[in-house]
Amino acid sequence: ATSVMSEQELDQTLSGLLSTPFLVNAGPEQYTCPIDPNRETKLNDFHIRGTSLGGWMVLEPWLTPSLFYQFLGASKKWGDDAKNHVGIDSKTFCTALGSKEANRQLRNHWKTWVDDDQIRRLAEIGVEHLRIPIADWMYVPYEPFIGCWDGALEEMDRVLDLCEKYNIGVLLDLHAVKHSQNGLDNSGDTSHFAWVGNLTSSGAAYYEHWNMRGGDWIAPLEESIEVTDLVYMSTNVPHIIDTLHVVNLIVERYKNRKVVMGLEPVNEPWDKIPLALLKEFYWRSYQIIQLKAPHWITLLHDSFRLSKENFGSFMTNCDNYAIDSHIYQAWAWENTAEWFQEHACEDKMRLVEMEALGVPIVVGEWSLATDNCAMWLNGLNDNVPGYPKVTCEMIECPAPYMGKDALQPNAPPDKSLPAQDPFGTGGVSYVEYGMCPRDRPFAGERDVVRTLSYNKLHAFDPSTHGQFFWNFRTEFETRWDYQRAVELGWIPTDWNNNATQHEIEHACDAVLNSKKLPNIVHRPLHDPALTLYACLFAVFACIVLVVVYLKHNVYSAYSSFKAQREGYEVVPDSRTVLEEP
Known part of the structure; x- marks a missing residue:
């Protein structure tokens, strides 16, 4: 801990974490924390719950489509140069508009997407913690973000002040890193995509992405025809070290902010990234955070590979950390409401299995969506190939969240126009004649989704170390909107109410009574002295x-x-063997 380290010792330790060669074949013993013989409390004694401020500092077109309508009809406006004037993520938002105009729009976006009323409202409806996605370029600017993202740190301070004002804890989430950790727009850089020109006689602009998806953050991706064949042939250790420097800067900047209670050093790294390299990055990030802010929680995403084989012996004896798992049903095939409700309950089983091993789990993202209909969920005018699997509901695209005075270009879209380019080469997700697609409702939507929500809360909340709903708001997607979900009675506001706790606790009784769940036993300290x-x-x-x-x-x-x-x-060893109930 910093309290027993001199400044010189701290600097030397930090220097080692930022410079020594990476281990690529490290065993579990390399990622084990030392025993504290004087410890009187159990490890990882925390529980966090809340929602995320998605779409604010890291742009995602589907969350704030009013900011991206201006890029529709690119070919008509720009002709053959359309590809240089289209924004599909944070990076291309800057290049398409130029830093000056992009920054003007961003400043208006920042102050209207998250304002005092939003944070106050979240506090009033029982939100205890906020996970705030941030980007590395905010702390170490590089092109094309220089000038484009000016004012972002001041905006961060404004929102942290609001969270402190309304007594909401903040977990910072490094959502976007240089070279992209997953090749998706939520990383700030869609990375591997290509303009394929005009594929139809209409002269519309198209871009392809899904057959070459991948990020170059941890290593240069070797391109192949099929995405399943993409492999990493070497590593980009300097990129990883750069991100560790950003982690250090973030901790240094906010370590004394009482409202900040943790950091996630990278969000959703792609599942093709070598797990050994990812664990080494996680371990060093955790060490940096513990050196400077030992009271912080370090959240480590599972890279969509949560299992006891992958994480069961990782971070033994370590305190103030959790493995982050994102669990969605939006990419499922078409099914009945009962199927989604039952499977929501069954998600509990693998979470309880990890907790029973003593591995703390936080479900860092979940929603109530059961299809892929949310407009642009998988990219601007794009979708995963073969999606959506259902016929989506179409509603009138609402007025922009920035307000009419903002004069946001092309928002809302022109009701007289059909779908406009650019188009992705995946599935369909378009604005047509001023109508926007969104999740298809079930018959008896309100009651059905409430049951689904409480089933998910049963699986994600009491048996783990916490959960964050994605997202705190959307423009018109109810099942992804925490505040609308509360208004509709889908999510409770008084978590300490006995009736609420009882309903969540027993929500899945009918489904899980026939299932065998591991006993939840908190990981004991593996300390010879305590054993004696x-x-x-x-x-x-x-x-x-x-x-x-x-x-x-x-x-x-x-x-x-x-x-x-x-x-x-x-x-x-410090892991608890699974017991039969």
Whole structure:
């Protein structure tokens, strides 16, 4: 801890974390924390819940389409140069508009997407924590963000002040890193995509992405025809070190802000990234955070590979951390409401399995969506190939969230126009004649989704270390909107109410009563000293029994005591073996 380290020692330790060669074949013992013999409390004694401020500092077109309508009809306006005037993520938003105009629009976006009323409202409806996605270029500017993102740090301070004002804790989430960790717009850089020109006689502009998706953050991606064949042939350690420097800057900047309670060093790294490299990055990030802000929680995303094999022996004996798992049903095939409700309950099983091993889990993102209909969920005018699997509901695109005075270009879209380019080459997700697609409702939507929500809360909240709903608001997507979900009665506001707790606790009884769930046992400290104390206490208790029964049968009592003492076993490691219920 920093309290027992001199400044020189801290600097030397930090220097080592930022410069020493990366381990690529490290075993579990390399990622084990030392024992604190004086510790009196259990490890990872925290529970966090809330929602995320998505779409604010890291742009995602589907969350704030009013900011991106201006790029529709690119070919008509720009002709063959359309590709240089289209924004599909944070990076191309800057290049398409130029830093001056982009910054003008961003400043208006920042102050209207998250304002005092929003944070106050979140506090009033019971939000305890906010996960705030941020970008590395905010702290170490590089092109094309220089000038484009000016004022972002001041905006961060404004919102942190509001969170402090309304008593909401903040977990910072490094959502976007240089070279992209996953090749999606939520990383700030869609990375591997290509303009394929005009594929139809209409002269519309098209871009392809899904057959070459991938990020170059942790290594240069070797391109192949099929995405399943994309592999990493080498590593970009300097990129990883750069991100560690950003982690250090973030901790240094906010370590004394009482409202900040943790950091996620990277969001949703792609599942093709070598797990050994990712764990080494996680370990060093955790060490940096512990050096400078030991009271912070470090959230580590599972890279969509949550299993006891991958994380069951990672970070043994470590405190103030959790593995972050994002669990959605939006990419499922078409199914009945009952199917989604049942599977929401069954998601609990693998989470409880990890918690039973002593691995703290936080479900860092979830929603109530059961289809891929949310407009631009998978990219501007694009979708995952083959999606959506259902016929989406179409509604009138609402007025822009910035207000009419903002004069946001092309917002809302012209009702007289059909779908406009640019088009992705995946599935369909377009604005047509001023109508926008959104999630298809179930029959009896309000009651059905409430049941679904409470099933998810049962799986994600009481049996884990917490959960964050994605997102705090949208423009018109109810099932992704925390505030609308509360208004509709889908999410409770008084988490400490006995009736609320009882309903969440028993929401999945009908589904899970027939399932075998591991016993939830918090990971014990694997400390030889504590093991010795426990044995001495047990021996003392046995001696007392011997004395009590001595007058009846001395030899029998002694034999019993000896048998008990020899039956004690030292726990071979700090993980708790799964027990049958």
